[in-house]
Amino acid sequence: MATNKRKVLLPHTMGKQGIALIQAREDIETAIYPAGIKQADFLPLLSDCAGIALSGTPYKQTEMDASPAMQVVARIGVGYDAVEVPALTARKVPLMVAGSANSTSVAEQAFHFIIALAKRNHQMDRLVKDDKWNDRHAAPPMEISGKTVIIVGFGRIGTRSARRCLAFDMDVKIYDPYVDQASIVAAGCTPVADLDAELPNADFVSIHCPKSPATVGMFNAARLARMKKGAYLVNTARGGIVDEADLYAALTSGHLGGAGLDVFDLEPTPVNNPLLKLGNVIASPHMAGVTVESIQGMAVVTAQNILGVLDGQPNADNAINPEVFG
Secondary structure, three states, X not given: XXXXXXXXXXXXXXXXXXXXXXXXXXXXXXXXXXXXXXXXXXXXXXXXXXXXEXXXXXXXXXXXXXXXXXXXXXXXXXXXXXXXXXXXXHOXXXXXXXXXXXXXXXXXXXXXXXXXXXXXXXXHHHHHHOOOHHHOXXXXXXXXXXXXXEEEOXXXXXXXXXXXXXXXXXXXXXXXXXXXXXXHHHOOOEXXXXXXXXXXXXXXXXXXXXXXXXXXXXXXXXXXXXXXXXXXEEEOOOOOOEOHXXXXXXXXXXXXXXXXXXXXXXXXOOOOOHHHHOOOEEEOOOOOOOOHHHHHHHHHHHHHHHHHHHOOOXXXXXXXXXXXXX
């Protein structure tokens, strides 16, 4: 009977295959909520909810307090800076993420930024469309073969980004103090112990680390100043890891050659964000991990994460706080 069903909330943006997996369960009642829902409208939905999938909707102590029956919170993705993990852990509620379901998509976007910046795609496109062919030799593109890239963070996405850079004959260096150096060497890359000491040697820096108190403002004025003159910065991780005002200063001064940004401090970023006015900045609306393939992949993994916990068979590898299973 319906009264015995457990309720699971799903955002309307979730891939159809994932929604179908949960809706196929006769013991579960599904409810769809709009992405971008206001907190005042969101909280009442949580009162009898056993599980929830989150897109970009925040879930913090207030939401946890409104969820007395909550057994599992799952992110459709891998980032979780909008979720207050300690609030969940205190109640022994796991926060599940989508594993590597969107890792390939993000790695491809990061590498696309590297290629596009090196080949000056945005500027070349404008020269053709603005009938300025005669200006094409003013600032020629460059090859990435033989260039040095530092990848910050060697997790699911960083490892895939490294493979793509290696395939294009780049010298790939890895900064990740939490990863065994032997595994970095085994992947054909060079471990970096001191990021600041290595930055002056890099033509590109690609950020793939989580956002945390330790990484907020990681690339500030001092660190950007240590980068090689003319180097390029790529961020497909999270806004806030790069100080936007400091990045703007480094780009407009001519110290940095350009930047590829999929993430911003405030999202959606305001149209008057000064970074968007620069010709050497390529931007995308936090879509690096969102492709036709990853939408379905993340949805399926998210559904499996929710069902696994509700069935007492959680995939602990996808849990941010696996200690709740102890």
